Amino acid sequence: MNAFWTLVKRDLLLALREGGATGTALGFYLIVIALMPLGLGPDMQLLARIAPGMLWVGLLLAALLSLGRMFDTDQDEGVLDVLAMGPLPLELVAAAKAVAHWISTCVPLAILSPLLGLMLNLDLAAYPVLIGTVLAGSPAISFLGGIGAALTLRSRRGGLLIALLVLPLYIPTLIFGIAAISAVVTPPGSLEASLLLLSAVTIASLAIGPIAAAAALRAQLG
Amino acid sequence: MEDRIAPDADTRPGLTVERLAVERGGRRVLSELSFEVAAGEALLLTGPNGAGKTTLLRTIAGFLAPASGRIALAGSSGEQPIAERAHYVGHTNAVRPTLTVEENASFWARYLGGSDGRVRPALDRFGLASLAAIPTGYLSAGQKRRLALARLLLAQRPLWLLDEPSASLDASSTRVLAGVLDGHVAAGGLVVAATHLDLGLARSRELRLGFAAGQA
Numbered sequence: 414m415n416a417f418w419t420l421v422k423r424d425l426l427l428a429l430r431e432g433g434a435t436g437t438a439l440g441f442y443l444i445v446i447a448l449m450p451l452g453l454g455p456d457m458q459l460l461a462r463i464a465p466g467m468l469w470v471g472l473l474l475a476a477l478l479s480l481g482r483m484f485d486t487d488q489d490e491g492v493l494d495v496l497a498m499g500p501l502p503l504e505l506v507a508a509a510k511a512v513a514h515w516i517s518t519c520v521p522l523a524i525l526s527p528l529l530g531l532m533l534n535l536d537l538a539a540y541p542v543l544i545g546t547v548l549a550g551s552p553a554i555s556f557l558g559g560i561g562a563a564l565t566l567r568s569r570r571g572g573l574l575i576a577l578l579v580l581p582l583y584i585p586t587l588i589f590g591i592a593a594i595s596a597v598v599t600p601p602g603s604l605e606a607s608l609l610l611l612s613a614v615t616i617a618s619l620a621i622g623p624i625a626a627a628a629a630l631r632a633q634l635g
Numbered sequence: 636m637e638d639r640i641a642p643d644a645d646t647r648p649g650l651t652v653e654r655l656a657v658e659r660g661g662r663r664v665l666s667e668l669s670f671e672v673a674a675g676e677a678l679l680l681t682g683p684n685g686a687g688k689t690t691l692l693r694t695i696a697g698f699l700a701p702a703s704g705r706i707a708l709a710g711s712s713g714e715q716p717i718a719e720r721a722h723y724v725g726h727t728n729a730v731r732p733t734l735t736v737e738e739n740a741s742f743w744a745r746y747l748g749g750s751d752g753r754v755r756p757a758l759d760r761f762g763l764a765s766l767a768a769i770p771t772g773y774l775s776a777g778q779k780r781r782l783a784l785a786r787l788l789l790a791q792r793p794l795w796l797l798d799e800p801s802a803s804l805d806a807s808s809t810r811v812l813a814g815v816l817d818g819h820v821a822a823g824g825l826v827v828a829a830t831h832l833d834l835g836l837a838r839s840r841e842l843r844l845g846f847a848a849g850q851a
Contacts, residue, residue: 419742423734423742490731491726491728494725494729495743495747496746498696498719634698
């Protein structure tokens with residue numbers, strides 16, 4: 414377990430030093446949401462109605478941008494070889510990387526999301542639910558994203574390929590995340606049921622993601 | 636600073652490779668390869684480019700699955716896979732340019748099961764102590780190589796797998812490397828190194844790999 418947290422800490426330090434990934438994701442999220450009112454016009458009712466969906470779609474796309482970096486710089490420099498020789502099975506290496514990605518990308522995005530909710534005239538009552546759903550749902554973004562990142566490790570310009578592989582897997586998270594917020598903004602709808610299903614999706618991806626990512630990494634080591 | 640690897644004769648590690656065959660991209664790179672490396676022995680792999688030196692090292696490290704044959708590392712902790720009882724220093728240095736020399740080293744020390752106390756002596760040994768606070772991206776190729784080699788001293792593992800360890804090292808650093816390898820061997824460790832250059836080891840055996848990939 415020691416090695417696990419050592420790896421998480423190193424990845425967080427690298428994210429801080431190299432900075433680009435988090436900054437790009439936050440900037441992208443901001444711009445996508447800022448463009449919406451410009452594109453759709455100043456109809457406040459319309460914006461409030463589509464805000465949950467917009468915020469979630471924007472967040473998924475923003476988080477997707479930084480997935481490519483999860484393994485590839487380590488692969489380039491041969492770090493992955495040495496990681497494979499440590500006491501951690503590759504499953505836990507993949508999990509550690511996903512945890513670091515979640516902390517360095519998804520948590521900042523979750524913190525930014527209420528601010529962007531203001532721009533879309535999101536109902537004030539929905540803010541706690543917004544942050545809650547993003548925090549509960551976004552680990553799935555990192556853990557499922559790890560599968561895509563590991564699969565596309567060897568392919569040059571794998572960025573777009575990651576999107577094709579991973580975005581379909583995000584659909585359950587997207588649906589239940591939006592459903593939970595909508596339950597508050599436009600009743601009826603059950604907040605509790607949506608939150609539970611969202612958490613279930615997250616827990617399933619915590620279990621499946623690292624195993625699938627490790628299998629992909631093993632194939633890449635050869 | 637050398638650790639005794641195997642104080643007890645019964646538990647001395649020994650590497651056995653039996654009738655190994657490895658394929659890469661559908662082509663058989665190694666076949667019917669058998670050899671042994673005993674504790675306290677250094678084996679140098681030589682042979683022309685493409686003879687399978689790197690393939691052999693990566694197979695022993697467990698990155699590649701052999702098509703057939705057996706690789707075993709005897710010793711007290713026989714349960715552990717070879718990967719966890721070996722160091723692998725390949726063509727790449729496994730250092731991150733934005734981390735300092737010391738951060739890179741202490742990460743590997745902790746990750747590979749060594750301790751922070753080993754970092755300073757290891758850097759000292761390879762003449763990197765004065766560069767400890769510098770981001771690795773500013774180092775020369777030879778200095779990065781020395782940092783990669785310092786990893787060998789960060790955690791104690793019996794088997795060292797080295798791929799062209801002296802690449803981009805100057806003469807004095809090569810002598811330091813030879814000293815470290817000799818020390819490891821003298822302490823009962825095993826070294827398997829692919830090399831084109833003379834490492835200047837006190838004692839070593841050579842295994843020449845050819846395209847026909849014969850026996851030792």
